[in-house]
Amino acid sequence: MTAVVPDRPVGGRLVDQFEYGLDAPICLTWELTYACNLACVHCLSSSGRRDPRELSTAEAEAVVDELQRMQVFYVNVGGGEPTVRPDFWHLLDYAVGHDVGVKFSTNGVKLTRERAAQLAATDYVDVQISLDGATAEVNDRVRGTGSFATAVRALENLAEAGMEDFKVSVVVTRENVSQLDAFRALTDRYGAQLRITRLRPSGRGADVWDQLHPTQAQQRELYSWLLANGDRVLTGDSFFHLSAYGEALPGLNLCGAGRVVCLIDPVGDVYACPFAIHEQFLAGNVRGEGGFQRVWQQSDLFRELRSPQTGGACTRCAHFDACRGGCMAAKFFTGLPLDGPDPECVQGYGETALAARDAALATPRSSLDHSHTGPVRGQPTLLGMPALPPARACDESPLAGVPLT
Numbered sequence: 195m196t197a198v199v200p201d202r203p204v205g206g207r208l209v210d211q212f213e214y215g216l217d218a219p220i221c222l223t224w225e226l227t228y229a230c231n232l233a234c235v236h237c238l239s240s241s242g243r244r245d246p247r248e249l250s251t252a253e254a255e256a257v258v259d260e261l262q263r264m265q266v267f268y269v270n271v272g273g274g275e276p277t278v279r280p281d282f283w284h285l286l287d288y289a290v291g292h293d294v295g296v297k298f299s300t301n302g303v304k305l306t307r308e309r310a311a312q313l314a315a316t317d318y319v320d321v322q323i324s325l326d327g328a329t330a331e332v333n334d335r336v337r338g339t340g341s342f343a344t345a346v347r348a349l350e351n352l353a354e355a356g357m358e359d360f361k362v363s364v365v366v367t368r369e370n371v372s373q374l375d376a377f378r379a380l381t382d383r384y385g386a387q388l389r390i391t392r393l394r395p396s397g398r399g400a401d402v403w404d405q406l407h408p409t410q411a412q413q414r415e416l417y418s419w420l421l422a423n424g425d426r427v428l429t430g431d432s433f434f435h436l437s438a439y440g441e442a443l444p445g446l447n448l449c450g451a452g453r454v455v456c457l458i459d460p461v462g463d464v465y466a467c468p469f470a471i472h473e474q475f476l477a478g479n480v481r482g483e484g485g486f487q488r489v490w491q492q493s494d495l496f497r498e499l500r501s502p503q504t505g506g507a508c509t510r511c512a513h514f515d516a517c518r519g520g521c522m523a524a525k526f527f528t529g530l531p532l533d534g535p536d537p538e539c540v541q542g543y544g545e546t547a548l549a550a551r552d553a554a555l556a557t558p559r560s561s562l563d564h565s566h567t568g569p570v571r572g573q574p575t576l577l578g579m580p581a582l583p584p585a586r587a588c589d590e591s592p593l594a595g596v597p598l599t
């Protein structure tokens with residue numbers, strides 16, 4: 195049955211219009227590959243090995259053409275590690291040449307001086323370097339040995355090349371909340387901007403969420419820090435659940451999944467959100483008839499998600515207008531109902547709901563896991579990866595079998 199979407203209101207607050215969805219996403223994430231040369235313990239897409247069904251260069255160009263027709267002005271490119279795709283630099287130029295600006299996330303391994311100079315000379319390209327500790331000790335426990343030094347080298351290369359407004363992207367964890375000021379100092383040193391995001395229990399993040407998600411006391415600390423510094427820090431929709439402490443924070447105070455946010459994964463599957471890679475949130479595939487536009491505008495799932503929430507425990511909460519019940523993906527992957535409280539609800543209802551879960555029921559997991567099964571350079575030290583013998587060539591090298599010319 196086709197879901198009926200109520201009409202979007204004309205005028206009024208932007209957030210109320212966003213709730214009903216837009217003709218084109220304003221925050222489209224496109225993960226170009228599941229291949230990655232690191233193995234971060236909290237990777238939201240469980241990346242590591244390339245998926246052989248990955249979109250070809252011609253298919254990726256066709257997606258860009260479609261985004262241009264839909265007037266999607268920017269796309270957030272990620273992975274995996276997007277720069278390990280041999281055609282990454284071509285696709286970047288192709289997108290920019292077709293009026294689709296690119297913001298891409300990278301671990302920085304491939305950001306040489308030459309590439310940094312190329313980026314600095316290209317308009318409509320933004321880059322963010324991932325770093326999850328302001329010191330090597332904290333960062334490398336999550337992202338792998340040597341990854342801090344690699345990221346800092348990339349920051350140096352970008353700064354030397356004269357790149358402006360590049361970002362440092364940090365997933366806030368129990369281990370790095372106390373380093374927020376240090377992150378600011380580090381980004382200031384390179385003329386970069388700090389972007390902080392929330393740890394979600396998605397992908398391998400589910401395995402470490404209990405260990406790494408901020409405590410209630412740390413959430414309060416983070417909220418105070420954001421009130422004092424939020425105007426100079428990017429957060430997207432990461433921390434709107436903290437608004438239930440009182441004052442609304444800058445950023446999108448709404449779960450935008452399927453409304454203004456979505457993901458195209460490396461094989462062309464379209465999900466409601468980058469943190470919701472699970473068949474329940476799969477709306478279609480860009481290879482299907484009508485391409486991405488049809489999925490975005492007509493899929494039953496997205497039409498359903500565009501209805502304002504009218505029921506559930508959260509709508510009876512005095513803080514609902516501020517916090518909107520929090521993050522759909524965080525609830526789903528911790529086994530909580532989607533119309534109930536966020537697992538990190540600042541009023542404590544999430545903890546109560548987590549404790550009341552039926553222990554006999556397994557929490558949902560994505561059926562997709564591209565994690566390396568063999569040793570990887572920069573292997574994380576927080577969680578040991580099992581040292582199994584590689585079953586396929588691409589277990590050892592994400593680019594095995596990919597023609598490099």
Ligand code: SF4
Nearest residue numbers: 449451467521522523
């Ligand atoms: S599910 Fe969570 S991460 Fe995804 S759009 Fe909603 S609030 Fe953001």
Ligand code: SF4
Nearest residue numbers: 438508511517536539
């Ligand atoms: S109960 Fe729901 S609406 Fe209320 S503060 Fe918690 S997550 Fe937000």
